[in-house]
Amino acid sequence: xxxxxxxxxxxxxxxxxxxxxxxxxxxxxxxxxxxxxxxxxxxxxxxxxxxxxxxxxxxxxxxxxxxxxxxxxxxxxxxxxxxxxxxxxxxxxxxxxxxxxxxxxxxxxxxxxxxxxxxxxxxxxxxxxxxxxxxxxxxxxxxxxxxxxxxxxxxxxxxxxxxxxxxxxx
Amino acid sequence: xxxxxxxxxxxxxxxxxxxxxxxxxxxxxxxxxxxxxxxxxxxxxxxxxxxxxxxxxxxxxxxxxxxxxxxxxxxxxxxxxxxxxxxxxxxxxxxxxxxxxxxxxxxxxxxxxxxxxxxxxxxxxxxxxxxxxxxxxxxxxxxxxxxxxxxxxxxxxxxxxxxxxxxxxxxxxxxxxxxxxxxxxxxxxxxxxxxxxxxxxxxxxxxxxxxxxxxxxxxxxxxxxxxxxxxxxxxxxxxxxxxxxxxxxxxxxxxxxxxxxxxxxxxxxxxxxxxxxxxxxxxxxxxxxxxxxxxxxxxxxxxxxxxxxxxxxxxxxxxxxxxxxxxxxxxxxxxxxxxxxxxxxxxxxxxxxxxxxxxxxxxxxxxxxxxxxxxxxxxxxxxxxxxxxxxxxxxxxxxxxxxxxxxxxxxxxxxxxxxxxxxxxxxxxxxxxxxxxxxxxxxxxxxxxxxxxxxxxxxxxxxxxxxxxxxxxxxxxxxxxxxxxxxxxxxxxxxxxxxxxxxxxxxxxxxxxxxxxxxxxxxxxxxxxxxxxxxxxxxxxxxxxxxxxxxxxxxxxxxxxxxxxxxxxxxxxx
Numbered sequence: 001x002x003x004x005x006x007x008x009x010x011x012x013x014x015x016x017x018x019x020x021x022x023x024x025x026x027x028x029x030x031x032x033x034x035x036x037x038x039x040x041x042x043x044x045x046x047x048x049x050x051x052x053x054x055x056x057x058x059x060x061x062x063x064x065x066x067x068x069x070x071x072x073x074x075x076x077x078x079x080x081x082x083x084x085x086x087x088x089x090x091x092x093x094x095x096x097x098x099x100x101x102x103x104x105x106x107x108x109x110x111x112x113x114x115x116x117x118x119x120x121x122x123x124x125x126x127x128x129x130x131x132x133x134x135x136x137x138x139x140x141x142x143x144x145x146x147x148x149x150x151x152x153x154x155x156x157x158x159x160x161x162x163x164x165x166x167x168x169x170x
Numbered sequence: 171x172x173x174x175x176x177x178x179x180x181x182x183x184x185x186x187x188x189x190x191x192x193x194x195x196x197x198x199x200x201x202x203x204x205x206x207x208x209x210x211x212x213x214x215x216x217x218x219x220x221x222x223x224x225x226x227x228x229x230x231x232x233x234x235x236x237x238x239x240x241x242x243x244x245x246x247x248x249x250x251x252x253x254x255x256x257x258x259x260x261x262x263x264x265x266x267x268x269x270x271x272x273x274x275x276x277x278x279x280x281x282x283x284x285x286x287x288x289x290x291x292x293x294x295x296x297x298x299x300x301x302x303x304x305x306x307x308x309x310x311x312x313x314x315x316x317x318x319x320x321x322x323x324x325x326x327x328x329x330x331x332x333x334x335x336x337x338x339x340x341x342x343x344x345x346x347x348x349x350x351x352x353x354x355x356x357x358x359x360x361x362x363x364x365x366x367x368x369x370x371x372x373x374x375x376x377x378x379x380x381x382x383x384x385x386x387x388x389x390x391x392x393x394x395x396x397x398x399x400x401x402x403x404x405x406x407x408x409x410x411x412x413x414x415x416x417x418x419x420x421x422x423x424x425x426x427x428x429x430x431x432x433x434x435x436x437x438x439x440x441x442x443x444x445x446x447x448x449x450x451x452x453x454x455x456x457x458x459x460x461x462x463x464x465x466x467x468x469x470x471x472x473x474x475x476x477x478x479x480x481x482x483x484x485x486x487x488x489x490x491x492x493x494x495x496x497x498x499x500x501x502x503x504x505x506x507x508x509x510x511x512x513x514x515x516x517x518x519x520x521x522x523x524x525x526x527x528x529x530x531x532x533x534x535x536x537x538x539x540x541x542x543x544x545x546x547x548x549x550x551x552x553x554x555x556x557x558x559x560x561x562x563x564x565x566x567x568x569x570x571x572x573x574x575x576x577x578x579x580x581x582x583x584x585x586x587x588x589x590x591x592x593x594x595x596x597x598x599x600x601x602x603x604x605x606x607x608x609x610x611x612x613x614x615x616x617x618x619x620x621x622x623x624x625x626x627x628x629x630x631x632x633x634x635x636x637x638x639x640x641x642x643x644x645x646x647x648x649x650x651x652x653x654x655x656x657x658x659x660x661x662x663x664x665x666x667x668x669x670x671x672x673x674x675x676x677x678x679x680x681x682x683x684x685x686x687x688x689x690x691x692x693x694x695x696x697x698x699x700x701x702x703x704x705x706x707x708x709x710x711x712x713x714x715x716x717x718x719x720x721x722x723x724x725x726x727x728x729x730x731x732x733x734x735x736x737x738x739x740x741x742x743x744x
Binding site: 116 | 229256285287318524543548
């Protein structure tokens, strides 16, 4: 995923145009799909190594299973779309993060949470496991709940192009 | 102290459209006109209690292209486009909303303890042996909270199937006893009225012949919903009996209680009008009240209250439901302890379109599909009104303002329009409120360039940056902004300097005796009201008059004026 362009800066730039802090921990990189213009800040932990016990048909059996050697399991891919900002010291265990999502500092995104497009997660939020956050929501609290809506005019502001350009190895 | 981020709020003019027009004609109290004031001699006071309701960040505002006016959430009408469940993201048709209510009727539930989402999981023994992974786990199933580890087993509820939890849950009480559904109750009622020729005489066991017929107890304890259903059914039958239907299908002579005739009679009750005709007087239908649980009567049970108290005493605080938990429940009045709480079905969410209240044009309309985030129409203020950003001119580490030390701020106006705009800004000489800081705008009039092609920007960027840098270097040399001159200028933005002389927060600077007192919340923030007037020449829009005049581009002069509030910083409390 990461192209090692040997720059000695704070951020690694990937081929698809993401900036990932060198001080972040990304586990199970093969299962993580990053879009473009995503910024991941320092001391973020992203887990792509979550496993799902293979259960046919059962609805969202959201129990992550410990490594069971010999048993057939699948890694659950973590997809992070475009223009996603992940603030420092946040822990991401989500199943999907849509585009134009901004996650604040010190957040925890629980296992298999799904965050749709245009969502703001305020600082210090704990998004519980299996939660689905619909588009245009503002989430805060422990456990996280939708506390507000994104106004129509804020959509442009969630474009990370400027932030992306501003951040980096400068 | 937490760091202060400068902010800009825009005032929506909808709040004062009524007041000033009415006031203009009136004679003004002479005391206020002594000061040198602007043409309509009112300066906006951001600290006025009413201002709270008219100030919005620019992003929250819309712009009506027909009224040429800013629209805030208070002066738009919301219309629901789609209902959907925020958890399963399924669209709910509006017909279902009317019949089923505003909660998700699939399997989406929130934990009654912590409101985190619940997931269904099996508590049956996991299948073992070869190929066990492919076997569907068997029931029973419970709802589980992965956040606080609550489980519906705690309230004695289990499910047979992993889907359709809502329907299953509506059939069981906490503890596992089944709820008699409204349908069954209705069946019971029908049976009863058919069996007994005398209106409702209580007879136990009228329904031996019914195969799955539930025998309802006369002294049954009803929950709120079934009590309401019973009461409603009872009174409906009473009304029907009191005014029997005539041959034409209409209810009898006095039109019953639910008819417009009855309404007008009630309206005339106290005025003694002639609505109360003799007919209705002559025939007074005798109506009785509910007598038992089947008719919706619930006797006040003193022992249950005592039970609640002893339970509270024995189980203590941990088992008592909090106000926040009860608030999420339906019929919270009947619930006291944690065991009474039920999983909360997700409240549906809506996608809404917005209309201008004055001209009814649509200002924003999202796509009706739940999963899409596009808008069909989106007239938002940031694409019509120059945004204002604030930045201290001298980059100081100290984010508090020192009293009596002139501090300069850079206001950057960014023009989103494709035409160049003329901006004039005005501020009162001192900020309103008890602590008056002095404010000077060094350049009150300027022009901001058009928001031309983005490519042009990209091409020009290199050169521009250089220009900016030279400017910055130059500024370091002098650090003195010139009056009447723009500080910095870009393709579609202009920066001007505003000088603020913060006042001291000590009480002795206050002139009036009655103003003295400790600094109240946020009184140390310097908030500058700014009146912004934007003028530009827009291309004539496709109005009929414009088209009629000729094919040539007709330039139309536009003007927009509004108040803003700039929060620049906190004054240090020495």
